[in-house]
Amino acid sequence: SSGINAEWSLRPGEDEELARQLVELGYRGSGEVLKREEFEARKQLAEASRLSKRSQKKTLASAGKSLEGYPFLEALAQREEANKTGKMTSIIFIRDKNAKGQEISGYIDFAHRLKTEDFEPYFNGKK
Numbered sequence: 001s002s003g004i005n006a007e008w009s010l011r012p013g014e015d016e017e018l019a020r021q022l023v024e025l026g027y028r029g030s031g032e033v034l035k036r037e038e039f040e041a042r043k044q045l046a047e048a049s050r051l052s053k054r055s056q057k058k059t060l061a062s063a064g065k066s067l068e069g070y071p072f073l074e075a076l077a078q079r080e081e082a083n084k085t086g087k088m089t090s091i092i093f094i095r096d097k098n099a100k101g102q103e104i105s106g107y108i109d110f111a112h113r114l115k116t117e118d119f120e121p122y123f124n125g126k127k
Helices: 018-022 036-055 071-085 110-114
Strands: 003-004 033-036 091-097 103-109
Touching: 018 036, 033 036, 033 110, 103 110
Parallel strands: none
Antiparallel strands: 003 033, 091 103
């Protein structure tokens, strides 16, 4: 037969995300036999969709900013992508004294704040 059984396994080095998309699109265990051209066309569509999603990722607020001499901002920049993608959660504890000399403190959920607030002004030194 000149067709390809749509049931296949991932070989080392192949793109797991592309394989996952092919499975999500129903190319598993259906017994459907595809001609090579049909398989390649579906594979290209899935790859194009994956690349499109990847290019839609928002740029990081810290990207391209000179943070030298600002260790706290450097630390936030190092954690920004992981917090944005959910791979990490960072809680920031801040303690200071007000004009009356009283100690004030608070916690900031960095991942949540990245979703609800534009951090460009912080990385630009405006806030």
